[in-house]
Amino acid sequence: MPRFFEQAPTDIVTLMGETASHISRSLRMRVGEHITLCDNGVDTDCVIESVGEEVVVRVLSRKPNESEPTVKTTLYQCVPKGDKLETVIQKAVELGVDRVVPVLSKRCVSRPDEKSAKKKSVRYNKIALESCKQSGRGKVVEVGEMITLDKAFENSKNDDCAMLFYECGGEKLSDKIVPQSGSCSLFIGPEGGFDEMEVEKAKANGIHICTLGPRILRTETAPLAALCCVMIYSNNI
Amino acid sequence: MPRFFEQAPTDIVTLMGETASHISRSLRMRVGEHITLCDNGVDTDCVIESVGEEVVVRVLSRKPNESEPTVKTTLYQCVPKGDKLETVIQKAVELGVDRVVPVLSKRCVSRPDEKSAKKKSVRYNKIALESCKQSGRGKVVEVGEMITLDKAFENSKNDDCAMLFYECGGEKLSDKIVPQSGSCSLFIGPEGGFDEMEVEKAKANGIHICTLGPRILRTETAPLAALCCVMIYSNNI
Numbered sequence: 262m263p264r265f266f267e268q269a270p271t272d273i274v275t276l277m278g279e280t281a282s283h284i285s286r287s288l289r290m291r292v293g294e295h296i297t298l299c300d301n302g303v304d305t306d307c308v309i310e311s312v313g314e315e316v317v318v319r320v321l322s323r324k325p326n327e328s329e330p331t332v333k334t335t336l337y338q339c340v341p342k343g344d345k346l347e348t349v350i351q352k353a354v355e356l357g358v359d360r361v362v363p364v365l366s367k368r369c370v371s372r373p374d375e376k377s378a379k380k381k382s383v384r385y386n387k388i389a390l391e392s393c394k395q396s397g398r399g400k401v402v403e404v405g406e407m408i409t410l411d412k413a414f415e416n417s418k419n420d421d422c423a424m425l426f427y428e429c430g431g432e433k434l435s436d437k438i439v440p441q442s443g444s445c446s447l448f449i450g451p452e453g454g455f456d457e458m459e460v461e462k463a464k465a466n467g468i469h470i471c472t473l474g475p476r477i478l479r480t481e482t483a484p485l486a487a488l489c490c491v492m493i494y495s496n497n498i
Numbered sequence: 499m500p501r502f503f504e505q506a507p508t509d510i511v512t513l514m515g516e517t518a519s520h521i522s523r524s525l526r527m528r529v530g531e532h533i534t535l536c537d538n539g540v541d542t543d544c545v546i547e548s549v550g551e552e553v554v555v556r557v558l559s560r561k562p563n564e565s566e567p568t569v570k571t572t573l574y575q576c577v578p579k580g581d582k583l584e585t586v587i588q589k590a591v592e593l594g595v596d597r598v599v600p601v602l603s604k605r606c607v608s609r610p611d612e613k614s615a616k617k618k619s620v621r622y623n624k625i626a627l628e629s630c631k632q633s634g635r636g637k638v639v640e641v642g643e644m645i646t647l648d649k650a651f652e653n654s655k656n657d658d659c660a661m662l663f664y665e666c667g668g669e670k671l672s673d674k675i676v677p678q679s680g681s682c683s684l685f686i687g688p689e690g691g692f693d694e695m696e697v698e699k700a701k702a703n704g705i706h707i708c709t710l711g712p713r714i715l716r717t718e719t720a721p722l723a724a725l726c727c728v729m730i731y732s733n734n735i
Binding site for chain 1: 564565588589592593594632633634635670671710711712713714715716719722723726727729730734735
């Protein structure tokens with residue numbers, strides 16, 4: 262059933278703007294068809310009462326959304342080449358990420374300037390929103406502004422656990438490292454991986470240096486594998 | 499270090515054809531640089547002795563490849579739209595798949611004819627080979643010919659365990675279902691998912707009907723999540 266992140270405070274809700282035009286023009290939905298409005302962790306099942314410039318729906322039932330993981334995971338993804346970050350965002354949302362933050366590390370080849378980064382940020386958040394709708398998420402996943410790796414290390418100090426994935430090896434993930442609830446941070450390097458100095462700095466910040474197994478994963482595959490591991494070990498798959 | 503799936507039976511090996519031209523022209527490698535020849539589960543470290551139409555290398559050391567999982571996983575992937583199967587193959591190889599078989603199920607929108615399927619098969623196997631080299635695999639992963647879902651159910655009877663992933667729910671994966679060694683089969687539906695009748699048929703064939711959690715995964719994300727689960731529960735990540 263099509264999902265929209267809209268508030269449904271009353272039993273009759275009038276939808277406007279982009280949501281209304283998505284329902285009437287893109288999806289060509291008609292009176293009597295159902296949609297889900299999702300707001301603040303509650304899924305509201307609605308039936309369409311009228312379709313036009315505005316779309317009016319009547320609330321049938323409300324229930325708590327059950328697809329949000331118990332652990333809030335921030336993915337600090339070092340910026341890869343081309344449009345790979347878009348794929349990572351789309352799939353990380355499906356796999357239960359809480360927040361994605363693009364990071365500039367030493368070996369990033371792609372280094373967008375401020376103007377281009379701002380433009381991209383709008384696009385990234387749109388991709389995240391669409392993926393939230395399609396995968397049935399109970400909240401809108403936000404893609405943060407691009408920051409430096411040092412700043413990302415600093416930010417991750419607020420989390421219960423932080424893990425950096427290093428192709429030269431590290432700890433195996435397990436339910437001893439991954440928290441069952443609370444928050445964690447994942448650090449994924451760019452195409453060339455992390456620099457040794459960066460790994461040392463991560464250690465000094467109390468970040469676990471981890472491995473995803475003996476096979477070498479591409480920069481756009483590693484975050485998905487890491488997220489799967491976190492979801493499994495925190496009992497969210 | 500660049501990897502090539504070539505035999506190294508003697509201490510001096512002469513490489514020809516595509517491998518030689520890849521080393522000399524694409525990678526522009528020079529005398530004294532190292533490559534790995536991989537054959538039948540053994541990684542052979544070699545130094546380049548001469549570069550030209552042929553490339554001559556000298557064997558320095560041999561060691562067993564350590565990146566092959568203990569469980570052999572066949573991914574039966576129902577053919578998705580566009581070029582998504584290419585992405586699935588590339589990333590499934592990184593994540594340790596043993597074999598990929600494209601499958602035609604009821605809701606497949608893309609239905610290539612025999613001629614086009616043959617042409618695509620060559621391309622798929624090329625993508626698998628490249629991904630094997632890049633991810634450090636110890637064997638060449640094969641992409642099989644496209645078969646029907648019935649035939650795939652039949653073939654999976656030879657495996658120790660088979661799992662079909664169904665968006666309407668099923669068993670949670672665990673180390674009780676996933677074998678630690680031996681072989682297993684994974685069935686992933688196309689964009690529209692599996693038909694109820696197909697799921698019933700799978701059950702009748704002794705296949706576990708499984709879930710990948712409460713979030714809805716795209717057809718190209720599901721196989722990667724399923725493979726991660728198998729690798730974790732079989733202790734291969």
